[in-house]
Amino acid sequence: MISRQEVQAMYQSGAKHYDFTTILFRLIGLRMKAYRSLAIKKLALQRGNCVIEFCCGTGLNFPFLIEQIGSEGRLIGVDLTPGMLDIARARVNRSGWKNVELIQSDIAAHDFPEGVDGVLATGIFGYIPEYDHVIKAASRSLVPGGHLSILDGKQPVNLPSWLFKIVLKLGGPFGYTPEYFNVRPWESVERYFKETSFETRYGGMIYILSGTAQ
Numbered sequence: 771m772i773s774r775q776e777v778q779a780m781y782q783s784g785a786k787h788y789d790f791t792t793i794l795f796r797l798i799g800l801r802m803k804a805y806r807s808l809a810i811k812k813l814a815l816q817r818g819n820c821v822i823e824f825c826c827g828t829g830l831n832f833p834f835l836i837e838q839i840g841s842e843g844r845l846i847g848v849d850l851t852p853g854m855l856d857i858a859r860a861r862v863n864r865s866g867w868k869n870v871e872l873i874q875s876d877i878a879a880h881d882f883p884e885g886v887d888g889v890l891a892t893g894i895f896g897y898i899p900e901y902d903h904v905i906k907a908a909s910r911s912l913v914p915g916g917h918l919s920i921l922d923g924k925q926p927v928n929l930p931s932w933l934f935k936i937v938l939k940l941g942g943p944f945g946y947t948p949e950y951f952n953v954r955p956w957e958s959v960e961r962y963f964k965e966t967s968f969e970t971r972y973g974g975m976i977y978i979l980s981g982t983a984q
């Protein structure tokens with residue numbers, strides 16, 4: 771797995787191109803917007819809720835989250851890379867959201883507040899060898915009945931290999947190597963959460979995984 775320093779350097783230099791790359795993914799049938807929307811639906815958020823996004827990047831999930839929690843809710847976005855957070859901050863300012871807090875931190879070392887209603891993590895676990903610890907920390911941060919929702923990638927089961935190669939090529943500047951897709955966060959979610967659900971899309975390469983805090 772690539773080191774923290776490598777991840778941060780990669781995202782710092784690629785931050786300006788990140789949103790455009792996700793648009794390119796649409797050309798090969800990856801419906802990221804629909805997958806994000808489904809992952810956020812699994813959080814079952816209510817107006818006024820507090821939600822944390824782990825590794826929020828440029829804030830592409832923010833519009834969906836704010837739509838659920840409203841201006842009376844609270845959104846905390848945490849990310850390692852200053853350049854990604856700068857773009858997220860610009861999005862927040864442009865949209866006039868006053869209820870978003872952005873924190874630059876390593877998710878594996880961060881102390882999350884308690885009493886959170888939802889935790890979202892999209893496109894991150896292949897960078898984080900301590901993912902079991904992070905998922906356990908999410909379970910402790912959530913109120914009983916709060917939800918964790920994960921949207922991420924795994925080794926595909928039913929995707930033509932040429933198409934997977936294109937995914938790796940497009941995602942290469944962001945560290946989408948075959949190893950990225952080898953981690954198994956669902957085992958940790960099973961360990962620390964109840965009422966888990968697991969859905970796949972795109973030939974089994976994309977998964978949406980959720981669980982309810984005990």
Ligand SMILES: C[S@@+](CC[C@H](N)C(=O)[O-])C[C@H]1O[C@@H](n2cnc3c(N)ncnc32)[C@H](O)[C@@H]1O
Pocket residue numbers: 774777778781824825826827828829830831848849850851854875876877878891892893894897898944
């Ligand atoms: C693929 S992007 C996903 C961004 C966003 N979640 C999305 O769906 O568009 C991965 C993000 O994870 C962040 N990241 C990687 N490792 C991290 C860590 N240990 N702690 C915090 N953020 C991290 C990177 O800076 C980058 O912004």
